[in-house]
Amino acid sequence: MAISSIAGVIHEAPQSIDVCLARKLDEFRSARSNHLGYPYNLDFAIGVGSQFGGFLVNNLGDPYAGSHYATETCDLERDVVAWFMRLWECEDTERYWGSVGTSGTEGNIWALYLAREALPNGILLYSQDAHYSIPKAARILRMESLCVESEPCGQLDITAFARAIAVLAGRPVIVALNCGTTVKGAHDNIEAVIDVLAKNKYDPSRRFVHVDGALNAMVLPFDSTSPRSIKPSFKTEIDSISASGHKMVGTPMPCGVLVTLKKHVNRVSSAVSYLRTNDTTLMGSRNGHAVLALWERINRHGCDGFARDVAACLGRARRLHNTLAAEGVPVLLNPHAITVVFPEPSHVLVKKYQLACHQRLAHAVVMPNVTDRLIDNFLSDYVRWWRVSEVRPYEDIAGGVTV
Numbered sequence: 143m144a145i146s147s148i149a150g151v152i153h154e155a156p157q158s159i160d161v162c163l164a165r166k167l168d169e170f171r172s173a174r175s176n177h178l179g180y181p182y183n184l185d186f187a188i189g190v191g192s193q194f195g196g197f198l199v200n201n202l203g204d205p206y207a208g209s210h211y212a213t214e215t216c217d218l219e220r221d222v223v224a225w226f227m228r229l230w231e232c233e234d235t236e237r238y239w240g241s242v243g244t245s246g247t248e249g250n251i252w253a254l255y256l257a258r259e260a261l262p263n264g265i266l267l268y269s270q271d272a273h274y275s276i277p278k279a280a281r282i283l284r285m286e287s288l289c290v291e292s293e294p295c296g297q298l299d300i301t302a303f304a305r306a307i308a309v310l311a312g313r314p315v316i317v318a319l320n321c322g323t324t325v326k327g328a329h330d331n332i333e334a335v336i337d338v339l340a341k342n343k344y345d346p347s348r349r350f351v352h353v354d355g356a357l358n359a360m361v362l363p364f365d366s367t368s369p370r371s372i373k374p375s376f377k378t379e380i381d382s383i384s385a386s387g388h389k390m391v392g393t394p395m396p397c398g399v400l401v402t403l404k405k406h407v408n409r410v411s412s413a414v415s416y417l418r419t420n421d422t423t424l425m426g427s428r429n430g431h432a433v434l435a436l437w438e439r440i441n442r443h444g445c446d447g448f449a450r451d452v453a454a455c456l457g458r459a460r461r462l463h464n465t466l467a468a469e470g471v472p473v474l475l476n477p478h479a480i481t482v483v484f485p486e487p488s489h490v491l492v493k494k495y496q497l498a499c500h501q502r503l504a505h506a507v508v509m510p511n512v513t514d515r516l517i518d519n520f521l522s523d524y525v526r527w528w529r530v531s532e533v534r535p536y537e538d539i540a541g542g543v544t545v
Contacts, residue, residue: 178506178520179497181357181481183392185451185511189442190434199430203419204411205241215430218437225440226399229363230383231375238376240401241423242387242433246356247275249384249400250318252424254279256382256406257316257350264314264350267306269298269330271323273354285316295476296320296328304338315339316350321374321383322358325500326474327481327507329358329372336378350406351380356398357507359383360390361480364445364452368478381406387436390451392443392510397432451510455480459508462517469525480508487527495520 174184202209205219223240232238243249250273257264266287268276280287291302298319307315317339319330332353339349353359359374374383382402387393411422443451462482463475474483486492486504497504506512506520 173496174511176495176516176519178495178512178516179492179504181386181389181507181509183388183390183509183511185509186392186394186435186439188394190438194431194434199434201242201428201430201433202426204422206239207419209419213430215433215437219430219433222433222436222440223399223401226383226385226401230359230401231377232401233377237404238401239404239407239422240399241428242436243398243400243424243428244432245396246354246384246386246389246398247273247278248424249382249398250275250352250354251279251282252400253352253382253384253402254285254316254318255283255424256402256410257352258283258285259410260350260406261314261316261348264316265310266316266318267303268318269320269323271296271298271326271328272318272320273324273356276318276354292323292328295474296323296326297476298330298335300331300334300338303335307338307342307344312343312348314348315344317352319351319353319380321353321355321362321372322479322481325481325498325503325505326476326483327358327479327505328476329362329478331371332374332378332380333371336380346379346381350382353380353383355383356386357389358479359385360448361452361455362478364449365456365478372478376401387432387439390448390509391436391439393432393435393439395429395432395435397429397436399436452480455508455510455512458512458514458517461514462506462508462521465521466524469528471524471528482506482508484524485528487524487531491523491527494523 177184197213199213199215200211201214201216201219202211205216208214208216219242222242224235226240227235227238266280266285267290269290269292271292277287288306290306291299293299317335319332319335321329353374355374362368362373382400384398384400387397387399407422411420459475459480459482463473466473466484471484483503483505486499486502492499
């Protein structure tokens, strides 16, 4: 096809472009007002995005080295990472390394790559409730893996984990744990896993423990009632933690933070002379705008702001759970979680509230933007549907749901 013909095919008049963009804005505004099913914090300000929108902000290579490219935010990235290191109790930050990536999934993939390089013959263990990015990473990295049973509530079954470890005959292990499972918001018992590994003579040189904390690694540190056994903390001798920035933190673009022991990164680092940096990240070019958004958010909102958010979300989640339970709806709210699980309603309600559904279950994730009014509207719609629905009976969700 000639160039002129291609131009004719793809050309859009300015008016039609404006109409399309205006339609998208209307769609987004409408969708945001009823958003309930995904763990995205929509309660954010555009902030620095409007000030720096005219710049290509590219954090090339290692955040601790920078590069020849001058329009970057590696200094702020180091500040962001240091903030998360303190949050996750890195006692000596010089022993740790971190970066800002595209998402929690990128953090999971890179952490498991570091684990594979540390333990080339290791086998990956993860629970059946792990995020899909964990088995996907295993396929990408050609890692042998083993899926371990979960308890009905979604938490890793420690007895099943101990059995799996016992049959490995001392083979090095890589473990991916959950700090808030995708569907049920459950927390794996990190201390119990470390205890099982220690009892089977797995010292830190023969194990790598990663915590996928996409959502709740930003919840539990601000919940003073949560037990030490499930909190994401490097004091429990884990190797890495990843979390999403667009979830509880609240940024206008997907992003994530990974923190790990520096020795694991040094093992894979290589110099890139023409950039004047080191290759220590999955992506060469990294979004500096995401760093700006994270940096502004954690500094303006602060630990007090996140603590208020978490307290409010936990309280609203309990109210949603209790109201559904009072109506006879089989409902699950794991301790210290903000994810409320219930039977999947009609397609109309799934679409209206953008509910995430899995195996005939649905959930609402009570984020800071989920107001009492939104919860009341959802409860009114859901209870009306439940009272006339014919999908009876349900078993107790915490005991495993069948319909």
